Amino acid sequence: MAAPTKTLTAACHCRNVQFTITLPTASLPLNINLCHCTICRYVHGAPCCFHAPLPVGVDLEFIAPSSMDQLTSYTHPSFQSTKWFCTNCGCHIGDQSLTDVEWVISTSIFDANREEEGVWKFQTHYCPGSAADGGLSSVFSTVDGHQLRMIDPEPAPASQVAGTEEGEGEGDRDEDEDLLAQCHCGGVSFRIARPRDEFIASSASTGWLSPIDPKRWLASMDVCDDCRLVTGTNVIGWMFVPVDHVSPRPPADLLIGSSKGYRSTEDVLRTFCGTCGATVLYWCAERPQIVDVATGLLRAREGVMAEKWAVWRANRPAWPENGLRYHGGFSRALIEGMKRWGTERGHAQEFVVP
Structure with a gap:
């Protein structure tokens, strides 16, 4: 008997990019990381990004006529992934690893995001020390009663980050x-x-x-x-x-x-x-x-x-x-x-x- 799965649908604002992902229910909830690093802030224009790694082997299934052709890619020597966004409206859909093509997906564009659905779990404030004030990590530390972990790896030198001259x-x-x-x-x-x-x-x-x-x-x-x-x-x-x-x-x-x-x-x-x-x-x-x-x-x-x-x-x-x-x-x-x-x-x- 096949393991039970759950299919989620995502779309950008203009709907030129629409896709589904099919997840084993045993993998849920997926952990959402709020990344506050300078790369994510300067690439999104937002205080942080909202990302979750997909289980190994889970890929995006585009809904025709949508395809990767409607996306623009962006990478930089300091990146470990390629970032993808809608060419028409600018919506970021996620990052794809340069080494194993696995996805870290933008969780904010899915139809299922209510806490009661049990799909996502806010887990981490990542790189809160990338700015002097901590950004939103200094504003809240819990979501749905769950204490978010603070993870602050060694930041990349400013010289390796585009736009920081x-x-x-x-x-x-x-x-x-x-x-x-x-x-x-x-x-x-x-x-x-x-x-x-x-x-x-x-x-x-x-x-x-x-x-x-x-x-x-x-x-x-x-x-x-x-x-x-x-x-x-x-x-x-x-x-x-x-x-x-x-x-x-x-x-x-x-x-x-x-x-x-x-x-x-x-x-x-x-x-x-x-x-x-x-x-x-x-x-x-x-x-x-x-x-x-x-x-x-x-x-x-x-x-x-x-x-x-x-x-x-x-x-x-x-x-x-x-x-x-x-x-x-x-x-x-x-x-x-x-x-x-x-x-x-x-x-x-x-x-x-x-």
Whole structure:
């Protein structure tokens, strides 16, 4: 008698990439590792990635007309795997080992991700020491009552990681002047200025600055379905910046360097790096002078949360109902953790994006 199995379906936002995996039920739950390393942050544009290794011999079965042809690959001499993302919308689907072709899959794009289904188990904060503040590993340490392990292997030298010639190691540059945002391959790179005095004094600043510190930009975590399916991660952070405070100033199509554009709806334009797949910018017609910058690209010396530059909304992420429906355990851990972290760190409990 054949061993029982469970088949899961995955798809990116544009649905150009759709596939199934068939797992032996004896292998479940699969362990989710939240990787905070600089590679994963700069490749996804998110605070971390959400990956699980598939059992040996389990492969992706593409749903026609979807195939590997709809994916772009990215690798680098420092990598032990090839990273794959949708060529059209930028969604990362996972990494394939260079040595044994086994998959480490992005768990955030599957139809089955609710904790009660018993498919996945949040297991590890991996590489939390890759940034000074620990990123989300300092925000929460348990999911569904399970204590996540902290694993911090020896990091690769900065010289082996693409895109790190500037950023954490920018030498004598005065970070108070501007902040670098850059994807892993370096194909998308720009700088963000602090709120200028004329902007602070103008009506254009209404709603976009916090009374806590008008020299920092507002920022928020986001767990909406659309962001999840264009990044391949359960959460992304956004920092809200006027277009004229970005240098070089993005053109109307927002395409900086190796960027590609994707419209998730008629009035929403998103960009990602066409080379490494990093989410870069979000723009919507309701507020055309503001762009949301993916915080995983920020090269702030103080860490992932870029606290010298951002005032975070601690009370809630954007679209919490989406996150709670998709995986309540993770979303509750994030929401409760951000409230606690924000109180301790002096961030805004609430604000409404205009």
